[in-house]
Amino acid sequence: QQPVQSPQAVILREGEDAVINCSxxxxxxxxxxxxxxxxxAPVFLMILLKGGEQMRHEKISASFNEKKQxxxxxxxxxxxxxxxxxFCGTEEAGGTSYGKLTFGQGTILTVHP
Amino acid sequence: xxxxSQHPSRVICKSGTSVKIECRSLDFQATTMFWYRQFPKQSLxxxxxxxxxxxxxxxxxxxxxxxxxxxxxxxxxxxxxxxxHPEDSSFYICSVEGxxxxxxxxxxxxxxxx
Numbered sequence: 001q002q003p004v005q006s007p008q009a010v011i012l013r014e015g016e017d018a019v020i021n022c023s024x025x026x027x028x029x030x031x032x033x034x035x036x037x038x039x040x041a042p043v044f045l046m047i048l049l050k051g052g053e054q055m056r057h058e059k060i061s062a063s064f065n066e067k068k069q070x071x072x073x074x075x076x077x078x079x080x081x082x083x084x085x086x087f088c089g090t091e092e093a094g095g096t097s098y099g100k101l102t103f104g105q106g107t108i109l110t111v112h113p
Numbered sequence: 114x115x116x117x118s119q120h121p122s123r124v125i126c127k128s129g130t131s132v133k134i135e136c137r138s139l140d141f142q143a144t145t146m147f148w149y150r151q152f153p154k155q156s157l158x159x160x161x162x163x164x165x166x167x168x169x170x171x172x173x174x175x176x177x178x179x180x181x182x183x184x185x186x187x188x189x190x191x192x193x194x195x196x197x198h199p200e201d202s203s204f205y206i207c208s209v210e211g212x213x214x215x216x217x218x219x220x221x222x223x224x225x226x227x
Contacts, residue, residue, distance in 0.1 A: 002156065030214065032214075032215065032216065034216075034218075040220070040221070041119075041206050041218035041219060041220050041221045042157065042206075042216075042218050043218070044211075044215040044216060044217065047213065047214050047215050049214075087156065087157065089157075089216070099145065099147070099210040099214065099216070100147070100159065100162065101147075101159070101216065102159070103156045103157045103158075104156060105155070105156045106155075106156055
């Protein structure tokens with residue numbers, strides 16, 4: 001079952017912050033975050049494994065609450081280059097296919113000057 | 114540089130013809146590759162897991178006779194869309210799993226069936 005992302009779209013001005021959430025109905029082993037620009041393939045941002053850890057990639061960080069089966073992506077002091085569609089991808093705990101991800105529906109982030 | 118190379122990036126074909134898409138892992142050997150399909154403004158949907166030297170594993174609802182996958186070597190997987198129809202028009206993307214679990218995606222292949 002597909003994880004649910006919220007919000008569906010975010011519009012920011014440069015320098016503002018945003019949070020994107022990803023929620024699953026299933027127990028998770030890991031959560032991935034990817035960014036996709038229009039007409040291009042997704043690009044990996046970070047992976048979070050169960051354990052409630054936080055990760056950081058430049059001014060983008062993420063957290064994973066395995067008990068709540070939720071992850072959040074935090075974009076701080078947004079830049080124009082952050083614009084794109086953000087997808088979370090979840091890997092189920094105890095899954096039979098290693099590396100198999102189910103992606104959320106995506107969150108469209110637009111950063112204006 | 115690119116970790117995964119996909120070819121062709123765009124293809125237009127007539128209804129009823131077959132189209133082959135290649136996915137190459139450039140940096141490391143990949144016993145497993147993943148094929149996704151993405152319709153406009155939608156998410157990535159896993160179609161199948163390509164396994165080197167054995168049959169691919171297809172997701173529920175994906176016709177294995179229509180979407181033929183061959184993973185003959187540790188660096189190459191191919192997806193053939195047989196007897197393509199307009200509803201098969203989509204963005205097809207392959208991916209390879211890195212050593213720390215992240216997915217590296219190919220550039221994607223945009224298929225348009227007329």
